[in-house]
Amino acid sequence: TQLLEQSPQFLSIQEGENLTVYCNSSSVFSSLQWYRQEPGEGPVLLVTVVTGGEVKKLKRLTFQFGDARKDSSLHITAAQPGDTGLYLCAGDNTDKLIFGTGTRLQVFP
Amino acid sequence: NAGVMQNPRHLVRRRGQEARLRCSPMKGHSHVYWYRQLPEEGLKFMVYLQKENIIDESGMPKERFSAEFPKEGPSILRIQQVVRGDSAAYFCASSPGRPSIIAFFGQGTRLTVV
Numbered sequence: 001t002q003l004l005e006q007s008p009q010f011l012s013i014q015e016g017e018n019l020t021v022y023c024n025s026s027s028v029f030s031s032l033q034w035y036r037q038e039p040g041e042g043p044v045l046l047v048t049v050v051t052g053g054e055v056k057k058l059k060r061l062t063f064q065f066g067d068a069r070k071d072s073s074l075h076i077t078a079a080q081p082g083d084t085g086l087y088l089c090a091g092d093n094t095d096k097l098i099f100g101t102g103t104r105l106q107v108f109p
Numbered sequence: 110n111a112g113v114m115q116n117p118r119h120l121v122r123r124r125g126q127e128a129r130l131r132c133s134p135m136k137g138h139s140h141v142y143w144y145r146q147l148p149e150e151g152l153k154f155m156v157y158l159q160k161e162n163i164i165d166e167s168g169m170p171k172e173r174f175s176a177e178f179p180k181e182g183p184s185i186l187r188i189q190q191v192v193r194g195d196s197a198a199y200f201c202a203s204s205p206g207r208p209s210i211i212a213f214f215g216q217g218t219r220l221t222v223v
Contacts (some may be wrong), residue, residue: 031210042113042200042214043152059161092210095165096142097202099152 003027004091012106013079021074021103023089031092032065032072036085043088079107098103113203115215120176122191122222130141130186130218141184142202142212143176158184161211191222 004025013019023032031050035043047056049065049072056063060083062075072089084107090097114133121127134141144152153170153214158178169176173191178184188195198219202212 010154029129030220033210033212035214040216042202045213056133076174090152090212095158098154101142102151103111104149 001015004087004089004098005081006087006100006103006105007103010104010106012108015080015107015109016078017107019076021076021087021105022071023069023073025091025098026070027091028091029071029091032069032071033090033092033097034063034074035073035088035090037088038085039050076105079105081107081109083107113201113213113215114203116209117218118216120218120220122220124192124222126188128188128191128195128220128222130188130199130201130203130220131183132201132203132215133183134201135213138203138205138213140204140206141162141178142204143184143186144200145200146198146217155186155199160222188220193221193222196220196222 004023007022031048033048034046036046037043047063048062052067052069054065060077064073087103089100111133116131141158143155145155146152156169156176157165160178161180173189175187198217200217202214202215204210204212
């Protein structure tokens with residue numbers, strides 16, 4: 001069974017701080033996606049990374065796909081309360097997405 | 110362009126009843142995925158369907174659960190004889206298909222078994 005481990009599991013920070021969330025696996029994925037989910041809602045796609053070593057930026061969010069396409073990171077600069085939510089990575093496994101364990105982020109004003 | 114539509118948003122069933130969850134994919138999407146999420150946990154894959162075909166049901170419990178995606182109409186996830194352990198949020202996602210999976214999720218159906 002393929003597993004995607006995310007760390008940390010929980011993160012509480014003050015507004016303005018920086019943070020990094022990690023997504024690790026022993027398996028190679030053809031692509032990896034990051035989602036954010038708010039309470040009572042479905043996951044919303046943030047980004048897809050496809051090429052090993054790829055870096056994508058989305059405003060204050062920077063996503064990186066590992067060279068070997070087994071891991072990824074999400075870095076948020078100057079976090080804001082609106083960034084609060086559950087962050088999920090998901091690996092493309094041939095015919096389905098395998099989701100990570102999730103990182104719950106809370107940003108206090 | 111409407112997104113993935115799931116209904117109902119909330120469903121309460123007594124133990125032993127049947128639950129039917131519906132999912133209409135985004136326009137132009139012919140691939141549907143169902144996931145289950147327990148409180149404070151990630152999403153667990155259940156089944157992947159294309160029109161009239163089950164492609165991968167490796168995450169489906171062997172009994173009581175079934176899924177279909179007919180030629181016409183929404184995809185249906187059916188849970189027979191529900192038990193309290195079936196209480197969860199069930200999410201549907203749709204995708205236009207390869208070369209990579211770009212999955213768009215619905216808002217989910219929250220099933221509560223009492």
